[in-house]
Amino acid sequence: MKDLRERFLARRDGSAAIEFALLALPFFIMVFASIETFVAFTGEQLLANATDTMARKIRTGAITSTMSKEDFRKAFCEEIKILMPCSATEAAKPDKLWIDVRSFSSYAQIPKAVPITDGDLDTTSFKFEPGGKKTINIVRAYYRWDVVTDLVRPMLSSVRSADGSRQNYLMVATAVVQNEDYQ
DSSP: OHHHHHHHHHOOTTHHHHHHHHHHHHHHHHHHHHHHHHHHHHHHHHHHHHHHHHHHHHHHTSSOTTSOHHHHHHHHHHHHTTTSOOOTTTTTSOSSEEEEEEEESSGGGSOOSOOEETTEEOOTTOOBOOOOTTOEEEEEEEEEEEOSSOSSHHHHOOSOOTTSOSOEEEEEEEEEEEOOOOO
16 A cells, blocks of 8 residues: 555656646736736727827817717717727717816816715716817816726726726826917
8 A cells, every 4th residue: 555655646647737727727817917907008098099189189179169079979989999999879878988078267277186986986077068269178088997807907996887896997088288279
């Protein structure tokens, strides 16, 4: 019996397969989490670029208060559609993308914080009211990014998702511009 036990402990034939089985799951979780983090970072950059682009159009007079809120949302969705597609009803009823466009008479009046109330994004004050010539405008965009494998990002977010779970991340992009004296 002692001989059989010594022979069993001395054998190393299946050690690589056992080590792979033990390490494969954590390894693949880390790989997929890294990929998702990269894609989420790219999404944040896309949201920031779209916010800057739309703010530039407001600044130059290409977008004015004559444009409807739904048309603005559709134009914004066109800017981010490569990575963050908007739903068919997103222009009329926000699901993942919230946009706030307002004008102010001074820079001191511009909101400085993300409007979070009771752990959720407070969208009650959101409007679409771009100002006219020489006004100060803010364009704020918020997007709820779904998290699948990233283990850290939901812990960093202080905002609950729409369904109450913590499996999304709130992306925020802001641009402040002073309109030109356009014709």
